[in-house]
Amino acid sequence: MKDRLEMRFAGSGGQGVILASVILAEAAVISGLNAVQSQAYGPEARGGVSKAETILGREKIWYSKVSTPDFLLALTQASLEKYGKEMAADGLVMIDESLTVPDWMDRGRVIAIPILRTAREEVGKAFTANIVAVGAINRALGLFDDGTLTEGVRRHIPAGTEEINAKALAAGAALIRPEGNKEGI
Amino acid sequence: MPSDLVHLYMRIDHLPQIWCPGCGNGVIMRDVAVAIDELIHDEENSINREDIVIVSGIGCSSRAAGYLDFNSIHTTHGRAIAFASGIKMANPRLHVIVLTGDGDCSAIGGNHLIHAARRNLGLTVIAFNNNIYGMTGGQYSPTTPHDDKATTAPYGNVDRPFDIANLATGAGASFSARGDVYHVRETIDLIKQAILHKGFALVDVYSVCPTYYGRKNKKGDAVDMLKWQKENLIPTARYYSISENEREGKKLLGVLSFNDYPEYTDEYAKVIEACRQKAKKK
Amino acid sequence: MSKAILMQGNEAAVEGAITAGMRFFAGYPITPSTEIAEQSALRLPQVGGKFIQMEDEISSIAAVLGASAAGLKAMTATSGPGFSLMQENLGYGVMAEIPCVIIDVQRAGPSTGLATSPSQGDYMQARWGTHGDHPVIALSPSSVLETYTLIIRAFNLAEKYRTPVIFLMDEIVGHMREGVELPDPGGLIINRRKMSFHDGANKQCYFVPEGEYVPAMKPFGQGERYNITGLAHDESGFPVNSNEIAGKLVGRLLDKVEKNADDICRVEEFAMDDADTAIVCFGGTARAAMDAVLAARAAGKKVGMFRPVTVWPFPEKALLARLPQLRQILMVEHNHGQMLLELQRVTRCARPIHFLGRVDGTVISPSDILGKLNEMEGTHHAE
Structure with a gap:
């Protein structure tokens, strides 16, 4: 991992991208890294575009806003078009397979995977899409071991849903080649 | 010579009070003192003097808090019920009695009145209702009748008035009553009932303001205004024994609404207990 | 595994307040402070404390002052528009010397402004928002951990100096989550107001001995009947029309913060x-x-x-x-x-x-x- 990794998560309200950003920040804190998470609030977070940011760092993180993201998760076309333009040159974009990669975007930096379909069909609950995404992001970026990530998830889900969330994490990870993102980030 | 009641329950150093000659507020303050005295000495329902907190807002009525010798807090205009809500929540054992005026509790503080009533928080609210803003010199209040005069209604009041007791009932008060300064015994009994009532209780006590409201509206002197109360506010027993025609233009003096909705601090205590039980299980 | 947990600034404010002994919260929802009310509603009954959502910000601070007068450490939280509504009763708290903590998570104004955007535009309002000459203590945190430790200090100062303390947060810190390792509560200093009235002058409730600035404060319902008012008052707590006494009172209120600036700053x-x-x-x-x-x-x-x-x-x-x-x-x-x-x-x-x-x-x-x-x-x- 880079010394400072700026991540952005975007989708429509209700897809749970904010929770995904929180879980990854929590896992970072559990593993002893520094993490800062923030999100867009208000009317835009209720059904419109929803955006959250997490910064992971080996050093103390002061300035808490993301400027040039190293990673973007986009679950809607609108959020992909909007935030895809603000990426770092070597930034990685993860999208749902249902989205169309815009012409101006470097396809080599895009991972298109069936996040929504996997949640719906494989896990069996559409609302687990954000946890599927967390599993995929963790594998793609090579961030945390399974135990740390599972604890990160556990701290933010209702008691009694551990099993289905574990299933979603595993299904998400399985969407990424075992060796992860070879180019590194 | 001050009476025993004055010696016992009033802060003699701070008397005489500031109210004008003929003002009804002193009568209501005495009613409150008598009601408390009778309850302190009531073997069945005895209350502890140290558990009484008098809360008032701003206006003529609200000066009563300073004269009555209890824990007392004279707050900001309209907010007495809100301060009282915090006091009651902090220590539900306390008898929190709010002394307020018609402007204080139904104009600037109207929102707090209806929401405390809705919650059924166990406060006793005594509204000194004189149909006018006296402290500032005679402006119309939410209880000034339509067409009546005030310094801010020189051509007659365009507004239509509130009936505070009915307002409280409509907002969900579990006890609401109407008293006045003529029917002293009846009003003392209503105040006693209100203090003993477990939930939110309001007594809308019709006062008289001969200085501003009376003079502006040619209602005569204090005695004339009391006569009006005698003839137009009818105690419960008689009210229900007279014909509908005879009730025309007259008002019931007594309890308007009464029920046993659960009291707010009791309900909140259940929340705390549920949390405690849940923690014990873990 | 690290002992740290991920915590939001607004959440840390509540946890810190509870550690400081806060047992009453009254508030009204307003972005970006709402999480403070939500967290208080969740956490207070777990520690035997009480939460109430009032009908507006005016009644929220009024209820907080009432609860404090009845003996509980009390807090409210709001943002710009609600902070404006609280100003009159904030002044009451200063004049009647009722300790409490008021959190203002600042957002972009004026008026409704940009409800979810950061700002520090209430800095001067915190100082001069309520009418009349008055002292103010305001603290401002810059991280989640500092929010936790500093709000404990806010309660300590409120209790020590018997005055409302403004906790001036901003959206940046309020809505940010960071990893924090909370300090051991055993090592923290928790102040409590002086509970029995000072001796002398017939134990008057606002009596202050020579060389001191802060009267003692006994909660209502503990056997000492006294009066609290926002009017200029003497040491007995009753309104006076004396310019001399009023001048002395306001002078003492100002002195109690100004002369203790080294302790507060x-x-x-x-x-x-x-x-x-x-x-x-x-x-x-x-x-x-x-x-x-x-x-x-x-x-x-x-x-x-x-x-x-x-x-x-x-x-x-x-x-x-x-x-x-x-x-x-x-x-x-x-x-x-x-x-x-x-x-x-x-x-x-x-x-x-x-x-x-x-x-x-x-x-x-x-x-x-x-x-x-x-x-x-x-x-x-x-x-």
Whole structure:
């Protein structure tokens, strides 16, 4: 991992991208890294575009806003078009397979995977899409071991849903080649 | 010579009070003192003097808090019920009695009145209702009748008035009553009932303001205004024994609404207990 | 595995307050402070405390003052528009000397403004929002952990000086989540107001012995009948029309904060030892300032950060102590220049004071500050 990794998560309200950003920040804190998470609030977070940011760092993180993201998760076309333009040159974009990669975007930096379909069909609950995404992001970026990530998830889900969330994490990870993102980030 | 009641329950150093000659507020303050005295000495329902907190807002009525010798807090205009809500929540054992005026509790503080009533928080609210803003010199209040005069209604009041007791009932008060300064015994009994009532209780006590409201509206002197109360506010027993025609233009003096909705601090205590039980299980 | 947990600034405010002994919260929902009410509603009954959602911000602070008079440590939280509504009763708390903590998570104004965007535009309102001459204590945190520890201090100061303490947060810190390892509560200092009235002068409830500034405060319902009022009052707690007594009372209220400024004021300094340029900032702005200082230092510039943690009273002494070594000052704040006025007053403009502010609801970045520092090297007069 880079010394400072700026991540952005975007989708429509209700897809749970904010929770995904929180879980990854929590896992970072559990593993002893520094993490800062923030999100867009208000009317835009209720059904419109929803955006959250997490910064992971080996050093103390002061300035808490993301400027040039190293990673973007986009679950809607609108959020992909909007935030895809603000990426770092070597930034990685993860999208749902249902989205169309815009012409101006470097396809080599895009991972298109069936996040929504996997949640719906494989896990069996559409609302687990954000946890599927967390599993995929963790594998793609090579961030945390399974135990740390599972604890990160556990701290933010209702008691009694551990099993289905574990299933979603595993299904998400399985969407990424075992060796992860070879180019590194 | 001050009476025993004055010696016992009033802060003699701070008397005489500031109210004008003929003002009804002193009568209501005495009613409150008598009601408390009778309850302190009531073997069945005895209350502890140290558990009484008098809360008032701003206006003529609200000066009563300073004269009555209890824990007392004279707050900001309209907010007495809100301060009282915090006091009651902090220590539900306390008898929190709010002394307020018609402007204080139904104009600037109207929102707090209806929401405390809705919650059924166990406060006793005594509204000194004189149909006018006296402290500032005679402006119309939410209880000034339509067409009546005030310094801010020189051509007659365009507004239509509130009936505070009915307002409280409509907002969900579990006890609401109407008293006045003529029917002293009846009003003392209503105040006693209100203090003993477990939930939110309001007594809308019709006062008289001969200085501003009376003079502006040619209602005569204090005695004339009391006569009006005698003839137009009818105690419960008689009210229900007279014909509908005879009730025309007259008002019931007594309890308007009464029920046993659960009291707010009791309900909140259940929340705390549920949390405690849940923690014990873990 | 680290013991740290991820916590939001607003959440840390509640946890800190509960550690400090807060057992009553009254509030009304308003972005970006709402999580404080939500967390209080969840946590207070778990510790035997009480939460109530009032009908507005006016009644919220009124209920808080009432609960405090009845003996509980009490708090409310709001943002700009609600803070405006609280001003009258804030003054009541000052005059009647009722301890409480008022959190204002500042957002971009004026009026409804940008409800979800950061700002520090309430700095002067915190000082002068309520009418009349009055003392104010206001503290401003810049991280999640500091929110936790500083709100404990806010309660301590409220209890010690019997006055409302304003906890001036901003959206940056309130809505940010960070990893924190909370300190062991055993090592924390928790103050409690003096509960029995001072002896002398017939144990009057507002009696203050010679050389002291703060009367003792006994909760209602513990056997001492007394009166509380927002009117000018004497030591017995009753209204008076005496100009002499009123003047003495307001004088004591002002003195109790001004003469104890050394005890109340705290600052954080970073890289100030040899600095010739100070970035002055408070609250969440410090996060960008820290990165800017680190970058400027890496480029060989002698830049440091001076951050008032106590923002009212302004920590004059600490700033004046640094003034001789400074060539210039850069004030950075998310407003149109509010603490700037204090800086100018305190330094009497003895050094060039530059200003970087913002009123559009966006966040000042480290590169904005670095750009300003570069620009300052070209110019040397105050703006």
